[in-house]
Amino acid sequence: MSIHEECGVFGVYDPHGDCARTTYYGLYALQHRGQEACGIATINDRELSFHKDVGLVGEVFSADALDRLGGTMAVGHVRYSTTGGTRRENAQPLTIKYVKGTLAVAHNGNLAGTTELRTAFEYRGAIFQTTTDSELIAYAIAQERLRCRSVEEAVCQALRDLRGAYSLIVMSPQKLIAARDPWGFRPLCMGRRGDAVVFASETCALSAVGAAFERELDPGEIVVVENGGVRSIRENCENASSHMCIFEYIYFARPDSVICGQSVHEARRNAGRFLAREYPVAADVVIGVPDSGLDAAMGYAEESGIPYGTGLVKNRYVGRTFITPGQQSREQAVRIKLGALRSCVQGRRVVMIDDSIVRGTTSRQIVSLLREAGAAEVHMRSSAPPFVSPCYFGTDIPDKDNLIACRYSVEEIRALIGADSLGFLSLDALHQIAPEAACGFCDGCFTGKYPISV
Amino acid sequence: MSIHEECGVFGVYDPHGDCARTTYYGLYALQHRGQEACGIATINDRELSFHKDVGLVGEVFSADALDRLGGTMAVGHVRYSTTGGTRRENAQPLTIKYVKGTLAVAHNGNLAGTTELRTAFEYRGAIFQTTTDSELIAYAIAQERLRCRSVEEAVCQALRDLRGAYSLIVMSPQKLIAARDPWGFRPLCMGRRGDAVVFASETCALSAVGAAFERELDPGEIVVVENGGVRSIRENCENASSHMCIFEYIYFARPDSVICGQSVHEARRNAGRFLAREYPVAADVVIGVPDSGLDAAMGYAEESGIPYGTGLVKNRYVGRTFITPGQQSREQAVRIKLGALRSCVQGRRVVMIDDSIVRGTTSRQIVSLLREAGAAEVHMRSSAPPFVSPCYFGTDIPDKDNLIACRYSVEEIRALIGADSLGFLSLDALHQIAPEAACGFCDGCFTGKYPISV
């Protein structure tokens, strides 16, 4: 519950206009990927406009702002910031003026080796105003553009020098360009709605705007939309591989999204089924921690034959402005966020499933809450394996000192959280939760092995 | 999905202080009962303070405001306003100065015959600054106080003249007084946390603040807390009856609340079971419309043996600031609010369960969404009977012209919403969904028969 990803992206070309509004709805569907800042940039008659700020999509945009933005093309972004404070300056899309006019850049992911790249640019006289990868990417494109005949060629060349995760949307006055990194870390899909072409981090955003899913972009692929025509540039696909972040299936993505052909909801359900096989237990009810543990709980129930129940209710109103209880009662914060359903758990042996265990604090509080509500036994199952290693590609995993699985054995963790038994999904099972996915996976945070040397 | 109740109330006496903060967390747990305005009034050393405004609990209160409020007693309120605009003046608790000092009044429910009562007061020279029942109640108490020896006696006398629904919390500089109307329309319960005494509309608010449920107030009962002592005044209980709003079970209350001994979640699950018996159908999956249709869907699945599935995902970020799509695409708003899970419904015969059907618009859109996602058949079941009559006691039911069940037969409604079959819970079954409830029910909105002549 405390692992975050950085960002979601959305782009649309629609000759009928009002692209800001389409993007607004698309960003609403991607809000779960970033809640700290958001923005939309549009093109009207080759003129770039934008509006961005810290806050949720519903806070940042007014109807007036959307009307002003209009647009026959648009790029949108929702941001979660991993490091430091929430700086308004870092809100995206980044909009720049460069040798060939204007560009808007929206980026999801995390580049590796950026310090070297920044330094290299600085040694050529560059100045940086933000700490975002987007600014680095914009520089790379601007410098390549001096040598290239088109913006898409510049994008293609610039991306060659970048290592790491990016699902990128770049907009020039005439072109909308989407690109995925050659390792295929982050999802990026494409859809159609009549004449309109839509790009989004997840398929749920296509559905939200009424667009039909067409396909996922391939690792390394660049797609250019110009005057309604769509072209694919595959130069960077040659040495591409496929390493979709497996945590997208477990936690990040919305359950109604489909990534690389695999329903996210079904993948979670599968994780639950594997957990039931790997860690069977005699119990009376299977419950999930809402929202992200519910799907796996259903899978566990199905596979085990133990009835599925609703044991915990989430308070839908606890958000950014929530004032946490003082020191002595901080542990009770979970009471406000989650309510236990006594009628479900009282006197019963409960299997409780959550998406993962990071620090263990929340799990301990939930176990305690269930016991107070009368649970006879609490058997915890995590639909992710133990976190043992950082992520360099856009997931905000705490350092090892704060990862409970780096410091304790499974039995020790069980004791710490106060459960009667505990099971983490095995790495073996993990690789089988997405059988329909036409891709490979990155599981670096669970294994310490990464597709790129870091 | 468009029926609202007016308000939730919370009260606490705690000699250890910080009652504003306890109330803040209590109101968070009751936020689902009213999202338009909220407020907290406290007593510190017999001095009354208060803070209230339009907005959610998380928007209205800062940590500073809570610190300023402090309190060894507090009354809180969340408000949903049925008529007219959202007027800041109508936010509660109402705080007044009267012949014996100060009072704070928080009210959940709706009085009947208030026009006559207001007029009667006005003919004695009264002025009204709000349109709330709380002001009327405050007047009644103030006028009775001229004749009575204590504030609780004045409350008792004043309530005798009132007809309708009220769960009331009144706070004087020394006493915290909770009262329920003699018809028992609205829930009001009491709990303890060490020395502290807590009142709340629902038990979920007791849990949120770590208080143990003690009991529900009886219809007509008045409970007085003074210097930590608790007394019950039962004078108004004599002619009391019991008519708990049955829609609390179906929609209003939080599923982890227990009302009159009946788990709300179980009542909804029961409704689903009855629906399965009353309207069986050959189908492949049972899904619920989140959040309030999910429990009944589980019950339907259990009873029917058809697998329970997740067919719809709710966007958690769509709130007050959401800008609805323009005229031509308004029907598509449901796409942003709900995402269909293709992997669950494609090629399947789907039973879809919602808590009720009011205008029918949303149901039609959901059916259409499911068909687009590939559902072979869509069989809709409503866990409430058809709405045919207004509510005079605090539920915001549209007028008959806007109630689809007042204008069309079930078969016509089915055709209008585009479902393959349609079933409403029968009145007979309705009365059996809460078998553990030690109370009678008001089902006036489904039958047109009310416990009080209106």
Added chain:
Amino acid sequence: MSIHEECGVFGVYDPHGDCARTTYYGLYALQHRGQEACGIATINDRELSFHKDVGLVGEVFSADALDRLGGTMAVGHVRYSTTGGTRRENAQPLTIKYVKGTLAVAHNGNLAGTTELRTAFEYRGAIFQTTTDSELIAYAIAQERLRCRSVEEAVCQALRDLRGAYSLIVMSPQKLIAARDPWGFRPLCMGRRGDAVVFASETCALSAVGAAFERELDPGEIVVVENGGVRSIRENCENASSHMCIFEYIYFARPDSVICGQSVHEARRNAGRFLAREYPVAADVVIGVPDSGLDAAMGYAEESGIPYGTGLVKNRYVGRTFITPGQQSREQAVRIKLGALRSCVQGRRVVMIDDSIVRGTTSRQIVSLLREAGAAEVHMRSSAPPFVSPCYFGTDIPDKDNLIACRYSVEEIRALIGADSLGFLSLDALHQIAPEAACGFCDGCFTGKYPISV
């Protein structure tokens, strides 16, 4: 510089509508009379609307709000609150529903003996939601209305029981009623703009809305506007006297206003002339403390023949949000508020005139600022006599412990503020500064003698 008055009022009847906007501009012109809260109530087709909040006129009202308010009649109010915090609830106009419908009440002044009156009402069962006199007045009117045939008669009767200062505007769905207390403490004038009738605390508000001044209301007079017709009720004028707050001339009113036939600017200039006669001094330049000391400085210069100069420049941007310097440098706050003009004062003997001396702190800082800028001598003159007594009628004068003139002799004050000489306007001269004023004066804050026993 730290004496405040409570409130300004504005009312307009205009058959051509848009009265909210007219009132908005009128309140802008009266903003100097109260900067903490403001409000406008309007009548459209006998329906009452209102909008009020804490803040300046320019902060509280949007173009949308004004459009919604519209109005063929309107009442407006700007508020300065003397006691306790700034409570939104106390913003005016007060709007009520009573036996005959609705009323809006806006009040400038301060009633005496309100505790008794409140208690009397409370003993009849009244409840009070604010601490404003307006609510008391509304009650009095509502209770009289039970016996009277018209609202204006009720106003007339109600006012008979009130003692103290009030310039009042009351609006019913059909009538606009303006009234002045029988002691004539606070100004209230009337003007015309075509068919429209306008009431305002000061004539500068008439000018702002393009209305021609017609006349001041007489002490005790009530003027009723109904369907464009204007009637005067003079029943309460019989025992009326005339005691205009003389501090209106010295400080409160805007210099371009005319009160009781006397230009405020000229009155201040006269005060300066008298100061020159009473406290002549050999000097090189006469300067005023902006803004309220400038007029008197001109008068002093004229009478003395010493050149008038600009010695201090006021920072126009220091307002409510200004963060005052920390403890050690608080005395330097004056540096940010006022800039000394070295070219004017360097090496010169300076006569510096301010409207009054309350605590002496500011005066000391200004003297010091002028010496730093090179002034050879600083001779201070106050265009008000020493404050020695509180005001019971609407002026926020500190208690005697904080009035420098209650604790020190003139010579001691001179030494404390560091001036070379010091003179306060004599009471004798004070009574002659407004020779054109067709009224008597209240000078209670300078003499301790009040027109009403207090």
Added chain:
Amino acid sequence: MSIHEECGVFGVYDPHGDCARTTYYGLYALQHRGQEACGIATINDRELSFHKDVGLVGEVFSADALDRLGGTMAVGHVRYSTTGGTRRENAQPLTIKYVKGTLAVAHNGNLAGTTELRTAFEYRGAIFQTTTDSELIAYAIAQERLRCRSVEEAVCQALRDLRGAYSLIVMSPQKLIAARDPWGFRPLCMGRRGDAVVFASETCALSAVGAAFERELDPGEIVVVENGGVRSIRENCENASSHMCIFEYIYFARPDSVICGQSVHEARRNAGRFLAREYPVAADVVIGVPDSGLDAAMGYAEESGIPYGTGLVKNRYVGRTFITPGQQSREQAVRIKLGALRSCVQGRRVVMIDDSIVRGTTSRQIVSLLREAGAAEVHMRSSAPPFVSPCYFGTDIPDKDNLIACRYSVEEIRALIGADSLGFLSLDALHQIAPEAACGFCDGCFTGKYPISV
């Protein structure tokens, strides 16, 4: 009244810290130079922090923000934006990371030939995120820094390539660098407060923070503060000349500022004296349009012997949020902004002095206001010559189509504004209004002749 300048700058080195607060007060004193955005950047232990936004100084900064900023060095900026909308992105200081670490840049003025410069940078791969000159300057410094041994040398080299107006403050983690363009267009002065060194656009900001004026920077001079030591770099002074914007004296600067040794107040008074000699008239009173016309009016009165009077009172509350009257009554907006003093003008022949006439609209309205207040004659005098040409160096003068003096003769203008006579200060007199100024002037907006070819 509708000519604006772009920006004011402030910088401070103070080993005792709290530089953000010092800058806050300095910016308050410079607020008249720019009201659209403001910002402060600070250095604490070599770390750069900043806070900036659209709005007034009092709106943008909270006490918390100032405490967070702290600082042993700080740079501040107030901004008026000439072109396009108010973009938050353009708020200053600009803060960047470049090859040698971080820089903050604040700029007052306007560069010429920036299009070429931008293009040159873009052809080396630069990207621009704002439209400010500051970003261009930052690039220039960053690129020079590759070749130079110190940041001050880089600043010195970079400025050699820039043509136009700049008063610049640059802050690196260890150095505070102030610089003035070699043409001396915009003022920039330096002061001391104990160990602290202060730079500001105007001396009034030095006074506000209690700093003693030391000297003006010379055209082309660069001053470096490092560890409390102050060094001057005069390399760019060699070909420097001196062309102080003469409109600083007439309108921009605060009257209590001293520019190049000349009191601004006295310069305005001198302008009035010259007007009296050049355009004498038989009249009864001389009045100024507040605030900027008052000083010249005093000078006219002195020279002519006609009494000085207060004929117009300015409403201090009309600001950004003011809702202007609708189309039909727009001409009456002046009534709300200015009140005429009937007692001063009625029946009199009035000389009315304003700082300049741009479009003529306001002047016409003021003349009309004075006539309504009974003025027998209105003789207008402008203390600036007619505007006939644009400004390329930071003053927002309308295009020629909107300059009344470009389209009409003086006699025609007189008729248009409805005055009885009209006089503009002659160019000859203009050059004599600042006799103490140790500098030359730019009067390009009055003559079309500029110190730099444009």
